[in-house]
Amino acid sequence: MRLKYLGDSYDFVKRSLLHCLSTLGPWSVIPMFTESGEAERASELEAFLKTSVIATERLTVQNRPSYFKEAAIDQHLFIDPNTGLRLTEVGGKRALDYFLASELLLLSEKREKYLTMIFDQSLGRAPESARRDEIGEKLRKLREKGLFGFAYYSHACFLILSRDQTVSSDAKECLHQGLGLPRSRLVETPGDQVDNLQLLLRD
DSSP states (O other), X not given: OOGGGXXXXXXXXXXXXXXXXXXXXXXXXXXXOOSTTSGGGHHHHHHHHTSEEOOOSOOOTTTHHHHTGGGOOSSEEEEOOSSEEESSOOXXXXXXXXXXXXXXXXXXXXXXXXXXXXXXXXXXXXXXXHHHHHHHHHHHHHHHTTOEEEEXXXXXXXXXXXXXXXXXXXXXXXXXXXXXXXXXXXXXXXHHHHHXXXXXXXX
């Protein structure tokens, strides 16, 4: 994220989502600071989101290999890249604006019972139906890697994922019931919809 925008409308959505989802357990934030001077202001972000901020150092090309590995704590995590989640690899300074799928898999590997939420502004400029299809395709590809989840679809999207399907389903219901979000805003892959129905019938 970029702290110069702290307190904008997106940040209020982030705070609302985190507050609601805190009923499922404590959260920590990985802000992915990329600009000089931001690390020194991490406490401002923490005060606004009312959530613990970790990995407060500036993300660089040099420290990236260890940056996320050291942040893999036993807790729900909110990742806040400048642009969003990228499924394909990219290197150099261009990658600093993205959270990469390979890093997501690393972070979720030993956190099977926890959620990872990602702020994602990387969708293309297209009609709403095409954007929803793009989200669905991204979720489908993540599902192939063992990650279950859904997206809160709005002007910018939030991906909410877990290796445990029950945990991701609980998060979806939490946002629907706790915030009153319409189910139409909570986008899943078709496979997840079927599996969630089976879980409900089994319970």
